[in-house]
Amino acid sequence: MIRIDNLTKTYGTGPAAVDGLTFDVPQGAFLVLLGPSGCGKSTMLRMLAGLEQPSAGQIRFGDTLVADGARGYSMAADKRGAGLVFQSYALWPHMTVAGNVDWPLKVAGLDAPTRRTRVTKALETVGIAPLAARYPAEISGGQQQRVALARMIAPRPRIMLFDEPLSNLDATLRVEMRHELARLHRATGATAVYVTHDQVEAMTLATHVAVMRAGRIEQFGPPADLLEAPQTAFVAGFVGTPPANLVAIRDGAWFGRLPDPALRGATGHAMVRAQEFGLTQTPGPRTVPAERIEVVPMAGRLIVTVQAEAQRLTVITDPETPVPATAHLELPAAPAALFDPQGNLIP
Numbered sequence: 005m006i007r008i009d010n011l012t013k014t015y016g017t018g019p020a021a022v023d024g025l026t027f028d029v030p031q032g033a034f035l036v037l038l039g040p041s042g043c044g045k046s047t048m049l050r051m052l053a054g055l056e057q058p059s060a061g062q063i064r065f066g067d068t069l070v071a072d073g074a075r076g077y078s079m080a081a082d083k084r085g086a087g088l089v090f091q092s093y094a095l096w097p098h099m100t101v102a103g104n105v106d107w108p109l110k111v112a113g114l115d116a117p118t119r120r121t122r123v124t125k126a127l128e129t130v131g132i133a134p135l136a137a138r139y140p141a142e143i144s145g146g147q148q149q150r151v152a153l154a155r156m157i158a159p160r161p162r163i164m165l166f167d168e169p170l171s172n173l174d175a176t177l178r179v180e181m182r183h184e185l186a187r188l189h190r191a192t193g194a195t196a197v198y199v200t201h202d203q204v205e206a207m208t209l210a211t212h213v214a215v216m217r218a219g220r221i222e223q224f225g226p227p228a229d230l231l232e233a234p235q236t237a238f239v240a241g242f243v244g245t246p247p248a249n250l251v252a253i254r255d256g257a258w259f260g261r262l263p264d265p266a267l268r269g270a271t272g273h274a275m276v277r278a279q280e281f282g283l284t285q286t287p288g289p290r291t292v293p294a295e296r297i298e299v300v301p302m303a304g305r306l307i308v309t310v311q312a313e314a315q316r317l318t319v320i321t322d323p324e325t326p327v328p329a330t331a332h333l334e335l336p337a338a339p340a341a342l343f344d345p346q347g348n349l350i351p
């Protein structure tokens with residue numbers, strides 16, 4: 005288990021990159037840190053890895069204190085029992101695949117027979133045993149990333165840390181490596197923390213997701229909860245493919261002009277998932293004129309972006325029905341959730 009207590013990191017005089025975070029990652033969990041660029045994901049991971057010293061707060065791995073900002077204490081990265089894989093594979097070009105995987109075991113002072121067994125096992129686990137004698141320049145990008153994974157698991161870390169490990173791979177390889185990572189996690193039973201801004205990676209790999217924004221956690225929970233029950237407007241508008249729409253409402257009226265008891269007199273935003281809107285040619289009491297902006301076919305459906313009442317909104321429609329340049333957006337019977345002007349969920 006990883007225990008994070010009031011963890012803060014400030015660079016110079018800027019605002020905190022990580023701002024007083026407190027949460028636990030249960031033993032064996034796969035936590036994904038998800039959020040927009042600059043929200044503090046990498047800083048968080050680097051503090052876990054021991055590459056960055058916290059300004060305040062504490063990190064514990066199990067019962068072991070590994071960093072304490074107040075005391076200026078930070079356990080050396082190689083003493084933490086944590087393995088790290090970055091976006092760039094950072095393999096040593098002059099060492100063979102086996103040599104690369106062996107290196108951390110050598111540094112740890114393991115005897116030669118143990119090292120040989122561990123290297124073989126790690127290469128088998130990631131499916132590249134036949135490449136053991138090759139040099140990094142002689143294998144593909146996907147294979148290089150597998151070597152980086154093998155190098156990480158060979159010392160059998162209790163904690164696996166990943167910083168966008170798949171972002172340099174092409175789409176097909178990414179899918180394959182996603183499965184590989186999930187399998188690896190199950191096989192090792194280690195606790196994983198994984199940084200990404202890829203929603204699909206987050207939703208498929210995670211047991212827990214922390215959605216970060218400006219150094220803070222907006223919501224922490226199982227991936228399904230983020231989609232089903234977002235606690236803030238930011239999470240509602242960030243998570244999901246496509247993310248939910250946030251329609252401006254005022255005094256219980258859609259767009260401030262179409263009153264609806266389902267909005268309970270609220271001002272702020274109503275959450276409407278793309279599949280909960282309709283598009284029609286016929287105006288009615290619950291429609292607003294909409295102008296077609298873009299149509300993207302996806303998985304047998306159309307993802308249509310429209311402009312209605314100066315808002316860009318996403319609607320999912322049936323590909324059988326053509327989308328005219330101007331149409332009428334049908335409002336749902338009730339919003340999926342309501343958020344106040346500060347973005348907090350209205351219970």
Ligand SMILES: Nc1ncnc2c1ncn2[C@@H]1O[C@H](COP(=O)(O)OP(=O)(O)OP(=O)(O)O)[C@@H](O)[C@H]1O
Pocket residue numbers: 015016018021039040041042043044045046047048201
């Ligand atoms: N070494 C540094 N010195 C000063 N500021 C930094 C440093 N590293 C990060 N920051 C700042 O801290 C904030 C968080 O950065 P961080 O790299 O953790 O974000 P991120 O969520 O990982 O972003 P991305 O997805 O773009 O990698 C940013 O505002 C960034 O500019």
